[in-house]
Amino acid sequence: MxxxxxxxxxxxxxxxxxxxxxKVRYEGxxxxxxxxxxxxxxxxAGLGRxxxxxxxxxxxxxxxxEAARVLTAQIPDTQPLTGWAFVKDLATRTGASLxxxxxxxxxxxxxxxxxxxxxxxxxxxxxxxxxxxxxxxxAELTTAA
Numbered sequence: 661m662x663x664x665x666x667x668x669x670x671x672x673x674x675x676x677x678x679x680x681x682x683k684v685r686y687e688g689x690x691x692x693x694x695x696x697x698x699x700x701x702x703x704x705a706g707l708g709r710x711x712x713x714x715x716x717x718x719x720x721x722x723x724x725x726e727a728a729r730v731l732t733a734q735i736p737d738t739q740p741l742t743g744w745a746f747v748k749d750l751a752t753r754t755g756a757s758l759x760x761x762x763x764x765x766x767x768x769x770x771x772x773x774x775x776x777x778x779x780x781x782x783x784x785x786x787x788x789x790x791x792x793x794x795x796x797x798x799a800e801l802t803t804a805a
Contacts, residue, residue, distance in 0.1 A: 676724035680771050688767030696767075701730050703768035706750045708734030710741060715784045722776045743791020762795075769796045 673681070685696035704723075708731040711719060716736070720728040741749055751761040773781050773796055785793050793800045 673726055674724060677726040680724050680727055680775070683771045683774065684767050687770045688763060690767075699764040700727060700768050700771075702750055702754060702761075703765050704730040704772075705734050706746060706753075706765075707731060707772070709737045710746065710788060711784055712736045712787070715780065715787050718780055719772070719776055719784065722780065723772070724775075727775075740789050742789045743793075743795050746792070746795070765795050766797065773797070 681693055681696050681700065684690070684700055685693055688696060688699060690696040690699065704727055708716075711731075716732070720732050723731065747758060747762050747765055750756075750765065751758050754761070756764075776784070781796055781798075785796065785798070790800060
């Protein structure tokens with residue numbers, strides 16, 4: 661089970677974030693809104709450590725304010741992680757299984773993609789190391805020879 665000791669137990673959110681919570685809860689088949697919110701906070705914090713530059717700014721603009729704050733509160737890592745290393749890093753930080761963390765990542769990335777749109781997600785995927793496209797439910801991007 662993923663746990664964020666700093667997460668509030670009950671808080672009033674904006675409508676856009678409420679909709680994001682419900683989307684993640686539905687996509688991830690989470691039993692509670694709190695579980696969906698744990699996944700959102702974990703995955704967006706991790707993504708905030710990976711995405712930089714204009715893509716980071718543009719993604720933050722697309723997300724609900726509460727989600728954008730989680731993303732932008734993170735300092736980007738100097739060494740970007742591959743998609744698989746990203747999942748392993750999140751699992752290590754929370755003590756959750758790799759399978760659970762992979763599920764959480766896909767559920768949250770599905771909602772992120774809905775807010776960001778195809779063009780921005782493509783730009784983000786071009787910036788990140790290999791393995792993220794699958795986490796976003798896409799085929800891996802390759803560069804033509």
